[in-house]
Amino acid sequence: MVNFIGTYECKADAKGRFMMPAAIKKQLTPVMQDGFVIKRAVFQPCLELYPMDEWNKMMEKLNGLNRFNRKHNDFIRRFTAGVKTVEVDSNGRLLIPKDLITIAGITKEITVSSSVRILEIWDKQRYESAIDDSLDDFADLAEEVMGNDTTDLIS
Template sequence: MNSLIGTYECKVDAKGRLLLPAPFKKQLAASLQDGFVLKRSVFQPCLELYPMKEWGLMMQKINKLNRFVKKNNDFIRRFTAGVKVVEIDALGRLLVAKDLAGFAQINKDIVLSSAVNIIEIWDKDLYEKAIDDSIVDFADLAEEVMGDVKDDEHGIS
């Protein structure tokens, strides 16, 4: 799968459903039949929507962990806490389970944001706080993360 592109503001209806924006639906067309996995993010108060193929790749990595190492077992339990298999219905809607909506503090206004091969689902206010440059200087972060990347074939800038 190629990387996903886009950030969209949406609303969740009274039943906890969100309408997948048309550009995401188009980008995910090949994955619609296979379904998706919705889970809590590890680092942020948001949800992550994995196409089933991407989830399978992640599980291949997780399955390499030795479950007889307590740390590994604890990580697996927390990583998969609240995981749900979800489908996009004929109208392009996705149901967000109440426990996951509670974790991400999702009420009505949300943001769907591409994160390479997955989609993050955020409460709109929490998303705005997470990307606020006054909290984290993005220029410093970019330099720290990408500044030492040496890729002669495909330069970053």
């Protein structure tokens, strides 16, 4: 299990390839050989890059849903729409599939951001806008999400 750290800016070429930042490549080393799954995010206009072991854990959760329940079935279909397997090539580049580039509105400037066990891939301007838009609400969100936790977060 890898917990990613950092936010990095990259440039995509005309084919949708970008060089994985060295700091991220180093963090990916333990999971690089298994490959990755890339998909559209549920809540934001970005892409999510799952190491294969994290994707398999997510599929275990989805396999627990009842396919004869219409809402479950619709969720599974939408969650997995456009999912692709990808690999970091020998030059350290990742190719983003064209349909996912379009969905995420990715241009030449990309931001790769850690999101605990997955990476988010954003168009740079969309990322900056999402971060700026949420700054005002972050304190309230932090209190709501983490404020009721009675476990000691800092040892």
